[in-house]
Amino acid sequence: MVTLNTGTPFTARVVLLDLDGTLIDTAPDLAGAANHVLQKLGRAPAEMPVIRGFIGNGVRELMRRALAIYSDPSEAELDAAMVDFSKYYGEHLLDHSVIYPGVRRTLETLQAQGRELVCITNKTAAFTVPLLQRLDLYNFFGLVLSGDSLPRKKPDPLPLTHTAEHFHQPVENCLLVGDSRNDTEAARAAGMPIACVTYGYNGDESVHCLEPDAVLDNMSELLDILA
Numbered sequence: 001m002v003t004l005n006t007g008t009p010f011t012a013r014v015v016l017l018d019l020d021g022t023l024i025d026t027a028p029d030l031a032g033a034a035n036h037v038l039q040k041l042g043r044a045p046a047e048m049p050v051i052r053g054f055i056g057n058g059v060r061e062l063m064r065r066a067l068a069i070y071s072d073p074s075e076a077e078l079d080a081a082m083v084d085f086s087k088y089y090g091e092h093l094l095d096h097s098v099i100y101p102g103v104r105r106t107l108e109t110l111q112a113q114g115r116e117l118v119c120i121t122n123k124t125a126a127f128t129v130p131l132l133q134r135l136d137l138y139n140f141f142g143l144v145l146s147g148d149s150l151p152r153k154k155p156d157p158l159p160l161t162h163t164a165e166h167f168h169q170p171v172e173n174c175l176l177v178g179d180s181r182n183d184t185e186a187a188r189a190a191g192m193p194i195a196c197v198t199y200g201y202n203g204d205e206s207v208h209c210l211e212p213d214a215v216l217d218n219m220s221e222l223l224d225i226l227a
């Protein structure tokens with residue numbers, strides 16, 4: 001079901017899409033990599049719902065939070081953990097991760113409508129690009145901004161304002177589609193409309209609490225709210 005809180009459809013000449021929890025269900029493989037590191041350190045694996053709640057601020061923050069279940073890691077401990085995490089995750093990017101229902105067909109339609117598509121994620125580029133390429137999604141995007149592409153990532157508005165400038169569009173003519181508080185905060189700070197999907201990673205909080213301009217249960221519902 002779609003909830004439209006603005007009353008009018010969005011022009012959205014540029015559609016910005018979050019990655020983890022919005023386009024791709026990456027949690028199983030992120031959990032696999034984090035638990036690989038925990039196991040190496042002799043610790044118990046974290047449950048999937050717990051790991052899901054750690055996603056959204058980049059893989060380093062995910063690993064920091066997973067280690068902190070036991071005790072807050074030093075930066076040196078986190079550096080060492082990230083070497084193991086990165087190697088394992090890079091080799092297991094797509095063991096269990098899948099595109100969410102409706103995503104591919106919706107991207108095809110948006111592209112056919114002549115809209116610019118952009119992927120905006122806090123994931124590092126070393127993982128973002130192969131994930132999109134191997135799922136045959138990469139070519140949909142005129143721009144891909146990862147967590148390490150610009151000096152600041154979401155919830156900072158920079159990736160959003162950078163995108164609007166890149167395509168010479170006012171922010172009002174863009175629309176961010178995301179799944180979490182980082183997305184709504186970045187959008188509000190940029191003055192960009194935001195739609196949230198209900199199926200992603202926003203901890204225990206319903207995305208309705210974030211008061212986005214629209215709420216989607218399936219990506220295909222995006223087509224119902226665009227002018």
Ligand SMILES: O=C(O)COP(=O)(O)O
Pocket residue numbers: 018019020021055056057058059062120121122123124154
């Ligand atoms: O936490 C991450 O690595 C990425 O999260 P995002 O794609 O939802 O921005």
Ligand SMILES: [Mg+2]
Pocket residue numbers: 018019020021022056178179180200201
């Ligand atoms: Mg997300």
